[in-house]
Amino acid sequence: MRFSIYRYNPETDAEPRMQRFELESVSRGMMLLDALLRFKEQDESLVFRHACGEGHCGADGVNVNGVNVLACTTRLSILREPVQVTPLPGLPVIRDLVVDMEAFFSQYRAVRPYLIADDPEPEVERRQSPEQRAGLDGSFECILCACCTTQCPSWQNNPERYLGPAALLQAWRFLNDSRDTATEERLNDLAGPYALFRCRTVMNCVNVCPKDLNPTEAIGRIRRLMLKSSL
Amino acid sequence: MVAVRGHGKVYNGPCSEYQNLFMGRYTSVMPARERNKAHLLIGHRPPRPWLSAASLLSSTQRWAGLFLALSTPYFLYSFDLSLRSEAGFTQVLQWVQSLWGRLWTLACVWAFAAHLAAGLRLLLGDLGLGLDREMARRSAWAANLFPWFVVLALLIGWR
């Protein structure tokens, strides 16, 4: 199986280049991460992130043939040759497939991604009905891999000001939590033409999300909530 | 300010206050041109941008909208001319019925239908309808095909 992998070490390379790699035997059920690890044994200067290898942690997001995926949950058998592996688009490259995620995480921090509950704390748990709790399904599972945000054309156009699907999904996760009391502040944070309203429903985020989440729907819900509260 | 590493240079990254995104404190991470350089510089064909039905529809809608917006003065001028005098009316009618005029009308109808179909899909989405992955894919295909059907219908009607 033929691969073409993005290589760039600013320390030694003037420009990025694509390097060819060849995988002799592909066993059934082999994942892209297995292939990358194999290449790393051949050429130890190849650099990429990885941790759990099971799709829980979100460390190994890369772009494969134009689509953002997690390397550890992508079967080699579904990929078209030559497999082009490049870093997540739109973020500065530190080296090879490793991008600088600071911009992404600062957008995550910008939505105040934590529960704010101003009512006095009970000695036991705050009650939440199974229905209210079910509202959090589809948003708290996000693993912050940045596949969605970096695939979003609107975010590509306004990476500094549009918060992007991942951060907005988290905004919705807390807006929709029955225990959270900061709805108004959160909506205020998202006001203005850029932070929320650059979404044009292209739905790349939904198509690439490795956890099958739906940020587009969450963005729509935030807009409706905002509409309701501003009327 | 936090120095953001990347691409061999140091950029001024966002500072630690994120409360107000619009007062300019959330400053540029990387200029757009620089950002894309990393990919453009590959001495190789860059990966083909990924095109889904929905993203195709979205750009169609944008370009069709721009086309219609730019042709607004033309419509207004024709409308004005046709009302102003008998001669003006004939002039407009002749243009519309000419071959080029018909082609132009066809283009406008296509653009309007495309913009309309995509817009309708967006409106449904705003109501929370059809946003799951499968439905969205199907509705995007339908909306992509819609303007062509309209144009086809118009052509049949003219014959």
Added chain:
Amino acid sequence: MNLPRRRFDALIIGAGGGGLRAALQLARGEAHVAVVSKVFPTRSHTVAAHGGINAALAHVVPDNWHWHMYDTVKGSDYLGDQDAIEYLCRAAPRVVYELEHMGVPFSRLPDGRIYQRPFGAQSQDFGGAQAFRTCAAADRTGHAILQTLYQQNIRARTHFFDEHFALDLIRDTDGHVLGALVLDMASGEPLLIESKTTLLATGGAAQIYKTSSNASINTGDGLGMALRAGIPLQDMEFFQFHPTGIVGKGILITEGARGEGGFLVNGRGERFMDRYAPNSKDLAGRDVVSRAVMTEIREGRGCGEHENHVELRLDHLGTEVVNSLLPVIRDICQTFLGIDVSREAIPVAPTAHYMMGGIPTDRQGRVVAPERHGAEEAVPGLYAAGECACVSVHGANRLGGNSLLDILVFGRAAANHIAEYLGEHRYHRPLHQGSVDFALERLARWDRTGSGETVPGLREELKSTMDWHCGVFRDETVLKAGLDKLLDIERRLDDARLRDHSRRFNTARIEALELENLVETALATVVSALGRTESRGAHYREDFPQRDDAQWLRHSLYHRDGRQLEYKPVRMKPLSVDSIPPSIREY
């Protein structure tokens, strides 16, 4: 050399559940706290904990902390320190409620209280009926807890050093720990972090095994650092093998799958756990189930072409239960095996999962070591919490749902003690340059050029050695052969070379440094296993199949110097209740 320096009140190495819980406690107080993590905090391995966290909330059936304590002591095969276990079980409800207040999206019961599921080796009334003690957020409890803790740390403005690899502790000649030398992975340059207190929360080390449920980042870095700083490791022979890892891959299928009603069958379609644990069946202690699975396989009753696994069946649970309570298991099996768990059985075999041993600490999280006056003397300024620490609440075998509890209870306890310590120690002690030079030398060693063995080659050899020589069943011959191989690997590691000597994000160099820690950990494990001539909990010696309380009701301490073993007694006296005496452990 002009080394950049930073100064903090508290330095926390590792940003998993333990590290983040401690950081939060400190940052909410007045301490200036730094968290060093070699990955982004949300990638830490706590994220992969599926099942849940134990606390006797009694939401489903009657329960209390004393029963929880009894189960934990029994589960530990009586090697757990009972004072620490009492502390753990009493603190559990408080810790869970705190998590809920922080925002963890726990699954809920119809009345709005936290959902609890049954888990292995849980009983009511000191060995009675099955208890429902494990609080869960579907089967993403670890993910939910880790993210919530990270989020609250963002709120508390904890200072994070993401993608910084800790090299070594800085320790002066009086034994005080003064911080650590870390490596900024992006720039490849070392950074000295001086701190009045240092907490090691670096997690486990199951990467010493080839078949492992752990992330590639679980390389025992804290253990290596502690050993090199002259601190012994406790109870390293006890390594838990989780009975249900996907065969060949080691990917974990949570015990929650059996808690929700799944069961194991062998190649003949028998529910073999009936024979090994007549009462608890599939929900017996993990060591018991793992040995049962291995016995079935070894006696030729395995499934599949190679008869190298058994099957976990969930197909009778129905799509509804699987989708709402075990979605992660459904997805994992779909992705990695291409099977639908609501129709097909999952091929499973034991996989290296959890290290019961670690850096010896007391129940305040202080690292204790035999220094001058006694076996349990606190190392000033050094704390440990989480899987890298050995309090010891898990003894010889950890119960499912107790590890999330452990990291949170003792992460919090350590932070509380750190706050106290900071009140008494207001100034940084003078830096000890020798210790810094030692760490820098270790780093510089990998700059040597020339030919030599490669890091990946040695690492694979180490992992296979551990799989073959220190698995579920052990005996002296096998362990000795394993030790010889490990010593050979250790020797060859001195001559290993990197090909890539660049600075910027050089993960080959990081892997080399990790390998050094893996070798230290593996040696500690095998030497400790050789020393203990009895079978207890997860440590099963075929040449000594019986538990021997007369001789072995004690903790082992492994010293790096001369690879010496030392022993200290188990604390049998709880804080307020009667001691639970050792008895025959049956499920």
Added chain:
Amino acid sequence: MMGSGITPWLLQRLSSVYLGLYGSCIAICWMGRPAPDHAAWTAWVGQPWVSLGMGLFVLALLLHLWVGLRSLLMDWVTRTAVRAALNGLLLIGLTGVGLWALRTLWRAGL
């Protein structure tokens, strides 16, 4: 601040509904009919429901154009000064178009 995102978004949606409905109505209305002469055309436009509807149509169109072109500028023009200038031009242009349409409709008998 709150309004600067939601108001344009809402205006775009509301105007689109009117534009779509009225535009389709007109199209269906003239579909299949032979081309009129000048008198019939002016008479048709002169009907109050047509000219009033068209007045509203122009208003909705201007709003729709403003929101659409503004977001286009936000996406494609990254330099703040250039974008502000283009936004200014856009507003002037739209006002001009609006006045022109008003004059036309006025003369047609609005």
